[in-house]
Ligand SMILES: Cc1ncc(C[n+]2csc(CCOP(=O)(O)OP(=O)(O)O)c2C)c(N)n1
Ligand code: SF4
C-alpha cells in the first residue's frame with residue numbers, strides 16, 4: 134500500500150513552516166501503509182490543539198472532539214467495532230493536562246488502541262504557555278519568572294501503571310520513529326508513543342538542535358521486558374533516552390475483558406433494546 138492513500142489533496146495547513154508536526158504526519162502515514170492498514174479500517178481520534186489538527190490532514194475516518202477527551206472516545210470506538218485500528222493522537226497539553234485523568238484510567242483499562250502524543254513541551258495553539266511537560270526554567274509570557282514545577286513524566290507514569298507498550302521517539306528521526314510506531318500499532322492493548330516535536334514558534338528552548346543534542350537511543354542490548362530497568366531509564370534527565378522502554382503483552386485488553394474482541398461492529402449486533410427503553414421510561418417517570 135502507498136502512503137498516498139491518506140493524502141487529502143490541496144488544503145490549507147495551519148501549522149508553521151519547520152514544525153515537527155509535518156514529519157509526524159508523514160511518518161504515521163508511511164507506518165500505516167507499510168502495515169497495510171488503509172483509510173477505511175482506521176479511525177483517528179483527537180482533542181484540541183495544534184497536534185490535534187492532524188486528523189484534518191488525513192484521508193480516513195476521524196473524530197475531532199473536546200479538549201483532553203480523545204482517549205475515552207477512542208476506547209468507545211474500539212469497543213463498538215473491534216476490527217478497526219484506533220489511534221488517539223494529540224498534544225502534550227491535551228493528553229497529559231486537560232486529559233490527564235483519562236490518560237491514567239485508559240492505561241488501567243487497557244483498550245487495544247495506540248496513543249500518540251506530540252510532545253513539544255508547550256501549549257502551541259494558545260501561543261506559548263507552559264504545558265505539563267515544560268521544563269523547569271522555561272520562560273513564557275505567563276510563566277515570566279520561568280516554570281518552577283517539575284515536568285510531568287508520562288513514560289514513568291505509564292510504566293508505573295504497567296502499560297503494555299511504552300515508547301518515546303523524535304519527529305526528526307524518520308526511520309526510527311516509523312519503526313517504533315509500527316511496533317506500537319501491532320501491540321495488542323494500549324500503547325503509548327510520546328514523540329518529541331519541536332515547536333519552532335513558541336518553544337525556543339527545546340529546538341530541533343536541542344533534541345538532537347539531548348537525546349540518545351536505548352540500543353539493541355536494551356531489554357524492554359524489564360520493568361524496573363524501564364522505569365529507571367524513563368526517569369533519566371541528563372540525557373533523554375528514545376526507543377521502546379517497556380513491553381508487557383500479558384495483560385488482557387479492555388475488549389477481551391468485556392467480551393467484545395470478536396464481536397461484529399455495533400450496527401450489526403442484535404441488541405435487546407427493550408431493557409434500554411424500560412430504563413429510559415423509569416428515568417422519565419422518576420424525574
Ligand atoms: C476546556 C478548554 N480549556 C482550554 C482551552 C484552550 N486550549 C486550546 S488548545 C490548548 C492547549 C493545547 O496544547 P497541546 O495539547 O500541547 O497542543 P499543541 O497546540 O502544543 O500541539 C488550550 C489550553 C480549550 N480550548 N478548552
Ligand atoms: S505553533 Fe508550534 S506546534 Fe503549532 S504549528 Fe507552529 S510550530 Fe507547530
Ligand SMILES: [Mg+2]
Pocket residue numbers: 224225226251252253254255256257264
Ligand atoms: Mg503542546
